[in-house]
Amino acid sequence: MKGKRFEQTPLGGVSELIPQADKAATEIVNFTVHNQTSGWDNRIGYERYLSSTGGTFAPFDSLGRIDSLFIWSRHQGAQQWVVFESGGTLYYLKDYGSSRAIEALDVLRTTPTATEAPASYAPYGRFLYTVNGNDKPVRYGAWPHGGSITSPTAPVYDVGWASLPPSPTPWGVHTRPEDGAQFGGSIAIWARGNQQSLAPLSGFPFNLTYRTLDWESAWNAIGLGDEKPSRKMAEDGTFAVAQIFSSYRYKVSFINNAGSESPVSQASGLVVWSQPESLNIAPGEGDVTVYHPEFGGKRWIVGLEIPAGPVGTIARKIYRTKDLGDGTEAAEVYYYVGQVTNNTETFYFDNLGDNQQITLAPVDGDSTIFPATSARFCSIFKDCLFIDGGSSNETAVFWSNPGFPDTFRATDYADVGTREGGGITGFHAHYNYLLILRQRSVDYVSGNYPDFRISPLSQSVGTTAANAINTIPDLGVIFLANDGVYVVHGGFEGGAVVEIKRISDPIMKTIERMNKDALPRAVACYSHKWKEWHCYFAADGHDRPNLGIVLHLDKMAWSVRENFPVGALSTTFDGDIVFGHVEGQTSETGQAGLFVITGRRTLSKKAEVSSEAGKQQGQIVLVDNVAPIARYRSKWHDFGDPNKKKKVHFVYLYALTGGDNTIPMTYFKDYDYVGTAAPAARPQMPDAPDQGIYDSIKTDLGLWEEERLTEFRYPISQGSCSNFQFEIQTTNDVVLVGYALELTSPEGTKIVQGKRV
């Protein structure tokens, strides 16, 4: 045929612009890039995350929508902890031991609304920090478990400190051995001596209200305060000198298992004692006094009741003033005394000399109670945990001490609300800056602790999609905004220039289908295995994600994913894309729980057994569902001049041979909605013997086949047209490498005159 041949290879991505770019397509649905040919391959699907759990979706069968999902990889991927939220419960997947199960980490949580961002996760060190804007932030330690081996308890702790520690309670110091039970709860304990020399002690009624110490000779150089003299009564019953007092106050703080120190408590009551003095043991009946000169020049020891901390506390620190004399003689400056390295003992004997107190206690502002209990977003940047102030304080940013995500200084916060831009809608740390997403702007944090600086990056781009922001290596940060997908690349230091650019223009029509109110529930992830960025959002008025867009890094081209029920998204250490079902057990297929995007084509669904050998009628089993429908619709070809009428005679698909499953084609002319079906073709080489196929060959005989690049010709019969388009839509496997159109263009045939009124 003396026609022109018009080739399109390699194939590009979707272009919804008018006119369309060369090699672009109008629609590419459910395809991935075929690495060997750089063509489009539809051999994708999804399967259960736990593929070995028999004929059910166990242990997820009863779960509804998965609201959020985070796969926390530790030890170079040797441990992967799957943490997810569903129905108001935060779970982890117990993926080891004799049976797989989902275990609740936190219950009675608020289920996020359709327009509210679900939980935000930030791993740091041994812990995973989770906030969701409504409930108590959670710190999860994964491993090792607490409790017994047979019934372990998940290591879940509070984030930060919910309150100040209670003040410690010092016991009184009793300096006169003659005083007995009326000083209940007190006992004289003193230094610079030995027990034998303090014989009067032995006459005391010891019972449970008293505590004492066995004396160690090494303690002779210790004790509180100075060695003040005792006071002797003169014969006339008076004292020559005034009473000599010693007094102290105490504070405590807690240390948790993440190394964070709590705020210090309020000061204890004053513990005050006077030096021993003569005692008139028979007042009014003569001058009978007793006096123990050996009690002069002693130091003293204080018994201190200390509070136990919340779960996760592993030590308590004790601080004390130096000698305050009568309680007012000196300023209350607190110094470190000691650390109790457990959370069980409640009594501490303080024998530290004042001259051994060196280290100052933290001041009140060094560590405060957790500043934002309703934080919605969190991220780790420069070793600090960044959180927002919650919906009631939505422009505030708080950051923790570096290395201690539970310790917040009172002065470590900033408010971005002084600029237009709306509330904070998410964080993302990248390179040497932290992006702060806001409703109508994007800010960033740079610098180092404690000198973080917050600056605006863009005041024209904003988003509420907190979970649709990722880092793509070598490309930068990619995120879904209200009006498209943006990439931020470059840096802020060393002369680098940062640039923010919209890259979703080719799929503008698809983006416009997005339900912007439901953007906070949009989810995205980047997979280094697939070299794809996936983003799923609610479209066409849906209240939950029902449409996906995929950026293929190999081609820097877009495609679309349909009928992948993605509600929450994360990737494993190996780059497999794991998603939580968007509907769960109530879905039409009964699919529930976690799934992985893989090469599996037939997706499982629940079905009742009607009659099958070995199965009970009515039993629920999993059966194969249909594979995802893949659709490739070419661009509208005008062949350079739409004024000229053309006759397209054939479409040649360049594809890899695939067997006997047919590939149907429909073709269209001149932007028409309804097309004409061409005879379906089998992806076999037309002029060669058929390659063997499953169901009819024996794999142990002969050669293994290979896929061959071939052309399948589809005849077109539609008369002349200005623009031409074709579409293949199939659930069968196809690898599309390119195509060619063969056409003739009769001279002189032009489009007709424009329509008149």
Next chain:
Amino acid sequence: MAKRWTEREQRSKNLPTADGFNREYDSLRGWANAGVDRTSLPVSAITPPMVQQNAFCKVFVEDVEFGAPSRGGSADDPQFYGLTYEKYFGGFYPAVEVSLAGLHEGMMHLEFKCWVALLKVDDQMNPQFVEFRLKYNGQTVCEGGPCYMAATNYFLVCDFPIAGGDGTVAIEYRVAAPIDSTHATAVSSTDVPVMYYGGGQLLAIGRWR
């Protein structure tokens, strides 16, 4: 915890291509071969008959006999060492060492049992006791309390993590010395048996990670 999911699925009427088959088969093979991973195996996928002996553990059973201290002696030749001797050698006396070769990193389970019979009191009516302990590569891993029974069975059981390589379990004992009626702290000159020992056996199970 590398999981393996379907890389490629061979479908009815498709070409049985080598590449496609490999990708599907490799995934399956990975489950049972190099990538064997207890978390990706179906529950109860491996049953005991499938596993080579000693693949996951190694068991040692050793009879432990030693020259049991039975009699007092003289000051020059005390025969054995007791707590209250003037010639005090540090309490525990190494009785016997058992070598455990070819261990891997994992957990070690030790069980030691024996029977002992004591001269329950000496001639001063002071109570007598015996005490055993186990050491693994020089570190005490299990120490029993003093046992005052006249005749009893003695058990020590412990579990602890070990590194790979060879190990040595040392069994040590101490026993109260007989006290001479005339010399409270001297070696007894009476030739009276103070302890009988027998039936010693050490069970060691190394369980690998």
